[in-house]
Every structure is written in structure tokens, then in C-alpha cells.
Amino acid sequence: MTAPQDPVALDESFLTDPHAAYAALHRTAAVHQAVAPDGVPVWLVTGYRHVRAATKDPMLSVNKCHGRTVGNQGASMPPELDAHLLNTDPPAHTRLRRLVGTAFTPRRMECLRDSIRRVTGELLDRMAPHSHANIVSDLAMPLSMAVICDLLGVPENNRPDFRQWTDTLQSSAPDAAVRSREAMREMHRFLVNLIDRKRRAPSDDLLSALIAVRDEGDRLGEDELVAMAFLLLFGGYHNAASLIATTVLALLTYPEHLAAVRTGGLSMDAVTEEALRWNSPAMLAVRRFAKQDVRIGTTTIPAGERIWLSWASANRDPDQFAMPTTFDPTRADSNGHLAFGHGAHYCPGAALARLENSIAVSSLMHRFPELSLMGTADALQWTDSLRSRGLRELPVSL
Ligand code: HEM
Numbered sequence: 485m486t487a488p489q490d491p492v493a494l495d496e497s498f499l500t501d502p503h504a505a506y507a508a509l510h511r512t513a514a515v516h517q518a519v520a521p522d523g524v525p526v527w528l529v530t531g532y533r534h535v536r537a538a539t540k541d542p543m544l545s546v547n548k549c550h551g552r553t554v555g556n557q558g559a560s561m562p563p564e565l566d567a568h569l570l571n572t573d574p575p576a577h578t579r580l581r582r583l584v585g586t587a588f589t590p591r592r593m594e595c596l597r598d599s600i601r602r603v604t605g606e607l608l609d610r611m612a613p614h615s616h617a618n619i620v621s622d623l624a625m626p627l628s629m630a631v632i633c634d635l636l637g638v639p640e641n642n643r644p645d646f647r648q649w650t651d652t653l654q655s656s657a658p659d660a661a662v663r664s665r666e667a668m669r670e671m672h673r674f675l676v677n678l679i680d681r682k683r684r685a686p687s688d689d690l691l692s693a694l695i696a697v698r699d700e701g702d703r704l705g706e707d708e709l710v711a712m713a714f715l716l717l718f719g720g721y722h723n724a725a726s727l728i729a730t731t732v733l734a735l736l737t738y739p740e741h742l743a744a745v746r747t748g749g750l751s752m753d754a755v756t757e758e759a760l761r762w763n764s765p766a767m768l769a770v771r772r773f774a775k776q777d778v779r780i781g782t783t784t785i786p787a788g789e790r791i792w793l794s795w796a797s798a799n800r801d802p803d804q805f806a807m808p809t810t811f812d813p814t815r816a817d818s819n820g821h822l823a824f825g826h827g828a829h830y831c832p833g834a835a836l837a838r839l840e841n842s843i844a845v846s847s848l849m850h851r852f853p854e855l856s857l858m859g860t861a862d863a864l865q866w867t868d869s870l871r872s873r874g875l876r877e878l879p880v881s882l
Contacts, residue, residue, distance in 0.1 A: 492518040492528060499868045502767065503809070506530055506797035515783040518792070521870065526771070527783075527791045532801035532822070534781050535769075535793045539827035543775045544791065545573050546829070550773035552788025562672065568711035570719075570770045574828055581832070583704055584712065587693035588832055595688070596634060596836060600843045603630045608851050611882060616858065619878035620729050623844060628725035631840055632717050637682060637689025642674065649674075650721050654872065675710045690716070716833070724837045726765035726867075726874030727756070731845045733864070733878055734759050734811045736857045741813055745849060750813060752842040758813040759841070761805065761821035767796040767873050769825060795822045796873065852882045 492498070498505045509516055514531025529535050538544055548571065569580050607626055611617040629647050632638075638646055652660070652667040679695065686692035691713055694704055704712065735742040735755065744750035772791045777784055785791060799821045800808035806815070824831035831837070849855065858879040865876040 491525065492516050494518050494520055494526075494528070494870055496868070499870065502796065502870070502873065503800060506794065506800060507809075509797065510801060510803075513783075514781045515785075520790075520792075524790070527780075527785050527789060529780060529791060529793045530797035530801070531781065532798040532804035535795065535798040535822060536826050538772065538780055538791070538793050539769070539822075539825060539829070541778065541780075543778045544772040545775050546571055546770055546772055547573050548773070550775050550788065551771075551790060552773075562668065565672070565707055565711040565714065567708065568715050570715065570829060577828055579702065580704075580708070580712070581828070583694070583697050583702070584832055586697050587690050592635075592690065592693070593835060593839065596631060597839060597843070599634045600627070600631055600840050601847075603627055604844050604847045608847060612851070615882060617880055617882055619732050619848075619880055620725070620875055621877070623848065624725040624728035624878075627728065627840065627844055628721050631724065631836070632720045635689065635720075635836070636678075636691045636713055636716060637687055638678065642678075645670070645674070646717070647721075650717060653718065654722055654869065671714065672710060675713050676706075679706070679709050679713070719831070720833045720837070722872055722874060723765040724833075724840055726763075726872065727759060727837060727841050728844045729875045729878045730763040730765070731755060731759040731841055732848065732880070733857070733861060733875065734762060735845070735849065736855065736880070737861050738811050741811070742849065745846065746853070752846045753838070754813040754818070755845070756838050756841045757821065758811060758815065758818040760823035761799045761818045762809075762811045763873065764796040764799050764821070764823040765872055765874060766823065766825075767794060767869075768871050769793040769795060769829075795825065798822050854882065856881050 492509065509528075509530050514529065514534045516528045516530065518526050518528040520526045529538055548566075567576070569577060569584070572580060604623075604627060607623050611622050617623070625647075629643060633643050633646065649667040649671045652663050653671075679691065682689075682692045683695055686696060691709075694709060694712060697703060735745065741750060741755065745752065745755060769792065772793065774785045774787050774789050774791065776787045779785075799805070802808050804820070805817060812818075824834040824837075858881050864878065867874050867876060
């Protein structure tokens with residue numbers, strides 16, 4: 485294990501069991517010097533209080549113009565699409581959020597509730613004749629993709645391509661950089677065409693609403709629209725799918741809580757919050773840059789340096805959550821988790837992700853009363869990404 489004073493290597497060995505690695509870091513400090521997989525230095529913030537406070541620190545910026553470290557761009561969008569929510573600080577960010585807020589209405593959420601129920605029902609029907617299923621590929625991924633596509637208004641026949649591009653963009657395979665650029669180009673071309681079609685023939689979806697939205701004479705420009713659609717898809721798809729699979733895993737490995745859900749003694753809302761805390765799908769925030777020398781805890785981070793806030797680590801900080809590795813939906817404080825971020829960039833898709841998870845998991849549990857895990861939880865494989873954590877497969881017996 486890395487000595488506390490040495491930079492933490494965020495390498496393959498770290499990724500083998502990030503929760504164990506974060507637990508070791510909790511024992512030493514809340515802020516650590518680290519080396520990212522691309523070899524570039526980064527400050528890793530792991531303590532709950534520190535992560536939460538950092539999200540509200542006006543001296544930390546998501547805007548790359550404040551970055552001094554070479555090579556810290558990561559998988560960024562083409563330059564014309566870079567002015568999106570997660571690259572923008574207030575007040576430009578406040579404007580974009582207000583415009584999104586006017587399109588992300590409670591009524592639209594209600595319409596999606598029906599669609600989530602319908603798609604979940606169809607997927608469970610498809611699983612029913614079999615004795616086994618894989619929750620990731622048979623339920624979580626297709627449901628999440630269907631919801632995002634319904635939200636944006638992506639036609640059925642384009643959805644397989646959509647899924648392919650998104651998977652490529654999230655991949656950390658050795659040839660991922662080249663394939664990602666190609667996927668990004670394809671996705672860009674597709675979204676420009678889709679927006680053009682929606683502009684000519686609007687329908688009842690978020691993209692049409694974003695095109696139409698006007699806010700005191702303001703509206704989203706063409707590039708902003710494409711970037712927004714891109715971000716909604718990219719931010720929503722894998723994370724929401726990961727949450728469904730981890731929630732199922734949690735209930736199957738903690739049978740007392742599963743029994744309580746089935747008898748109505750435990751709400752799916754509580755289960756969802758605790759699953760978000762216990763295995764946060766988005767492990768890291770997008771990078772922040774110190775606009776000037778910034779103090780986090782007892783550490784001073786020099787201006788221009790790159791900072792990674794770890795939601796996953798904060799959500800298992802023993803100073804904040806008692807017995808943090810235990811999945812316990814009856815704990816009083818699980819909803820203090822930071823799985824959806826905090827502050828100005830708090831996830832606008834949080835309500836949708838919660839809704840989707842509650843419907844998918846409770847429908848599954850009630851439809852298949854004998855549901856059980858095939859094999860042991862320890863043998864399950866997780867995605868090897870620092871940013872997002874999800875199960876590759878979740879085989880169950882129905
Ligand atoms: C379980 C599912 C999800 C998780 C865990 C999650 C997590 C997060 C987190 C942690 C952030 C803050 C990033 C930061 O501050 O660096 C964020 C932002 C964002 N999320 Fe989600 N998200 C989920 C689902 C969704 C969905 C379903 C959508 C869209 C439909 C979505 C769209 C976005 C967008 C657009 C942002 C940027 C907001 C901004 O910068 O103002 N997310 N999400």
C-alpha cells in the first residue's frame with residue numbers, strides 16, 4: 485500500500501478494489517496527492533466534509549481555462565461543444581441550468597413514470613420464460629437507455645447505435661481513445677440531425693422543449709443544444725443502469741432488507757438512497773481547478789492544479805457514516821450522501837434516476853419472489869473505471 489506521503493497511484497491495483505483503497509486513504513488524510521492513470525498529477529479529496537465544502541467553494545472552477553497541468557482535458561467534447569454545464573461556472577452555468585430547469589418539468593417526469601413502468605414490464609415479461617437472467621443486460625441497461633431515449637425523443641431505430649457510441653465513450657480499453665473520437669463524431673452528427681428534425685417537427689420530448697424554451701428572450705444556441713443532449717445521455721445512461729444493478733445486488737445479499745421491502749416494511753425510497761451511498765455509480769466529480777491557492781482541510785492546493793472530488797469515498801467516510809461498508813437502508817442518515825453531487829452542479833437527473841430505480845427494482849422483486857443471486861457476490865466483476873462503478877454482469881436465478 486502506498487505510504488501516506490507518496491502520491492497515490494490511481495492505477496490498476498487501485499481499481500481492483502477502489503473501496504478498499506479509499507478506506508485505507510481515510511485512515512491517513514482527507515486530501516491526497518495522486519497520479520491519474522494518464523500520468524498527470526491530481527489532488528484527490530476523499531473526506532466527506534471536505535468534498536461537500538469543495539463543491540461550494542467559488543475558488544474551485546470546472547472551467548478548463550483555470551487548469552495549469554498539461555494533459556488534464558480527459559475525454560472532452562469537440563471544442564465547439566465544450567461550453568456545457570459541466571465545463572461552466574456560474575453565472576454562465578446558472579443561465580444553462582435555468583433553461584434546462586424549464587424543460588425538465590414535473591409533468592415530464594410523470595409522463596416518464598408511465599413509460600418506465602411499461603418498459604420495465606416488457607423487459608420482465610421477456611425474462612419470465614427463462615430460469616436465469618442477467619440483471620445488467622436484461623433489465624438495467626435496456627431500461628436506462630429506453631428512458632434517456634424517451635426523454636430526448638430518440639427514435640427506436642437509432643437506439644442501438646446510440647448505445648454503442650455511449651459504451652465506446654465510457655470504455656477504458658487500450659484503443660478507447662481512437663474509438664472514442666470516432667464515436668463522438670458519429671454522435672455529434674446524429675444529434676445535429678435529430679435537433680434539425682425536431683425543430684421542423686417538434687414532439688412531446690425534452691429535446692423539443694429545449695429547442696422551444698425561451699427565457700426572457702434567451703435561448704439555447706445550436707452547439708449548446710447538442711452539448712446538452714450529449715450530456716444528458718452521457719450523464720444518465722450508465723449511472724442509472726449501475727444504480728439498478730447495485731440495488732438488486734444489495735437486496736439479494738442482505739435478505740432481511742429484501743424481506744422487509746416485499747412485506748412493505750421498508751420503502752424503496754430508503755433502499756434507493758442507501759444503495760446510492762453504499763455503491764455510488766459516479767465515483768468521481770468532473771475535475772475542478774484551483775483558481776488561486778486553495779486550502780482544503782489542512783492542505784494548500786496551488787493555483788491551476790487539478791482536483792478530483794471522490795463522491796464514492798465521501799459516501800463511505802467513517803467520520804460521517806457509521807459502519808460505512810454495510811448496506812443498511814434503515815440508517816437515519818443515508819440521504820446525506822453525495823452520490824448526485826452537491827451545489828451548483830447537483831445532478832438535474834436525480835429525480836428521474838430515483839424514480840427509475842424504485843420502479844425497476846420493486847417490480848423485479850415482486851414479479852420474481854424466488855429471485856436469488858447465482859454464485860457469490862465476491863465473484864462479480866465491476867467496471868474498471870475510476871469515474872463510474874457498475875457491475876459488468878449480475879446473473880440471477882428467477
Ligand atoms: C444514478 C444515476 C445518476 C447519478 C449517480 C448521477 C450523478 C451525477 C453527479 C455526481 C453529478 C455532479 C457532477 C459534478 O459536480 O462534477 C451529476 C451531474 C449531472 N447529471 Fe447526473 N447522475 C445520474 C443520473 C442522471 C440522469 C438520469 C441524467 C439525465 C437525464 C443526468 C444528467 C446530469 C447532468 C446534465 C449533470 C450536469 C449538471 C450541471 O453541471 O449542472 N444524470 N450527475
